[in-house]
Amino acid sequence: MKIKAQLSMVLNLDKCIGCHTCSIPCKNVWTNRKGAEYMWFNNVETKPGIGYPKEWENPSISRGGWVMEDGRLRLRAGGRIHKAARIFHNPDLPVIDDYYEPWTYDYEALVTGPGKKHQPAVRPRSRITGDPMKIQWGPNWEDDLAGVCETGARDVNFAGLDHAVYLTFQRVFMLHLPRLCEHCLNPACAASCPSGAIYKRDEDGIVLVDQERCRGWRYCVSGCPYKKVYFNWKTGRSEKCIFCYPRIEAGLTTLCAHSCVGRIRYVGVVLYDSDRIREAAAAETDPAVYPAHLDLFLDPSDPETAAAARDQGIPDHVMAAARRSPVFLLAKTWGLALPLHPEFRTLPMVWYIPPLSPVAAAASAASEAVETAVDNLRIPVRYLANLLAAGDEAPVRNALKRLTAVRAYMRTVRVEGKPDAEIPASVGLDPESIHRIYELLAIARIEDRFVVPTAFYPDGSHRHAAQGCAGFPECR
Ligand code: SF4
Numbered sequence: 001m002k003i004k005a006q007l008s009m010v011l012n013l014d015k016c017i018g019c020h021t022c023s024i025p026c027k028n029v030w031t032n033r034k035g036a037e038y039m040w041f042n043n044v045e046t047k048p049g050i051g052y053p054k055e056w057e058n059p060s061i062s063r064g065g066w067v068m069e070d071g072r073l074r075l076r077a078g079g080r081i082h083k084a085a086r087i088f089h090n091p092d093l094p095v096i097d098d099y100y101e102p103w104t105y106d107y108e109a110l111v112t113g114p115g116k117k118h119q120p121a122v123r124p125r126s127r128i129t130g131d132p133m134k135i136q137w138g139p140n141w142e143d144d145l146a147g148v149c150e151t152g153a154r155d156v157n158f159a160g161l162d163h164a165v166y167l168t169f170q171r172v173f174m175l176h177l178p179r180l181c182e183h184c185l186n187p188a189c190a191a192s193c194p195s196g197a198i199y200k201r202d203e204d205g206i207v208l209v210d211q212e213r214c215r216g217w218r219y220c221v222s223g224c225p226y227k228k229v230y231f232n233w234k235t236g237r238s239e240k241c242i243f244c245y246p247r248i249e250a251g252l253t254t255l256c257a258h259s260c261v262g263r264i265r266y267v268g269v270v271l272y273d274s275d276r277i278r279e280a281a282a283a284e285t286d287p288a289v290y291p292a293h294l295d296l297f298l299d300p301s302d303p304e305t306a307a308a309a310r311d312q313g314i315p316d317h318v319m320a321a322a323r324r325s326p327v328f329l330l331a332k333t334w335g336l337a338l339p340l341h342p343e344f345r346t347l348p349m350v351w352y353i354p355p356l357s358p359v360a361a362a363a364s365a366a367s368e369a370v371e372t373a374v375d376n377l378r379i380p381v382r383y384l385a386n387l388l389a390a391g392d393e394a395p396v397r398n399a400l401k402r403l404t405a406v407r408a409y410m411r412t413v414r415v416e417g418k419p420d421a422e423i424p425a426s427v428g429l430d431p432e433s434i435h436r437i438y439e440l441l442a443i444a445r446i447e448d449r450f451v452v453p454t455a456f457y458p459d460g461s462h463r464h465a466a467q468g469c470a471g472f473p474e475c476r
């Protein structure tokens, strides 16, 4: 068993309000440069929809990730030899119109233009060519279901559902899906790179592009099934989310998580067994990937795991952070968070808590209501299962039932003053766990949401200790 520590994130979709505040500091700090105008390391999509870039979730179009073929795990778009044979022509790349042509407005004309009878208007101009342009698509084109009557039918998460029914005014539903690089355990971007320029940091699992080694072949762009590597047309190199590693090394959380208005993001350490990555990624069926992935996560409170981790050089303060990790609690202990499209087999490490949606029965305190509430939710379970569990409804139902139970039980505590112990039992939890989930999800204190150890070294020292991390005295 080879134990590694990975910085990872959970997003609670139940609370995302689609405000895009997370995207703004990320854009301002990391991609506010020439050649990076169209890049959004963090973007927020509205589902149903086809997203950014268009139809990134459709593997027959995006051609990213891994597939099982003849019992072997292969890159969907072919391995390195296949790529080397056609290195000057990659037919699987998204084009700028799949993202959007970035634009600005001719603000100068407002100040310098001649006086006119009518109020002046500013025209959009391409930030690539500088020419006037007609805006036909944007990174956020489908915001709050705009235009979904046209694009929604191409949303692959409707598989097994009649999309025509769910795109009618009476039945339509909506959720926001914030997205960033998944810092996968089995990154297809790295495996696709002919130059070996993409690497996964040993100490915290952050996936980075070595700008010195990148030769701009762009196979990482097509190889990533989440389409979270971008090509900078100015530098001729690929770029991607760096999980704000300069902040992480200082014990601070990422900008998107720090700025999140809805307090939906959780950042923490997860220990995993890296010897079994290939086995998990090569699970026999697509729905079997999620449980195999979850099985890689190791319990940092287990004395044997802790001793093995120490022997393998994982510093004590990282272990202390792993024991307080909100990500481990939400994903492994309670099974509330699930991976995005596990069928891509990259073993993503940004997980999502599925959203509850309006349902009258959920407000009831009875444990039977918890059972039936999930089937009455406005967002079909099948849709969420296609998004977060490769079509397997069981883990989604389990998570939704537990979330409903938290609401129902806390209502008996807070409103009725008579805690109903049957409710936690009906979903395999105890009252103490329900209180802990409630505190983590509903109250969401900063020191509980972000448990980030400072940069660590083999001898356990760390030079950024003075900045520390909130509520984590071991770091100071
Ligand atoms: S999500 Fe990130 S780590 Fe995973 S394949 Fe894409 S770029 Fe690589």
Ligand code: SF4
Pocket (backbone or CB within 6 Å): 015, 016, 017, 018, 019, 020, 021, 022, 023, 044, 176, 178, 259, 260, 261, 262, 263, 264
């Ligand atoms: S800042 Fe938070 S609540 Fe707002 S869109 Fe981003 S993830 Fe959602």
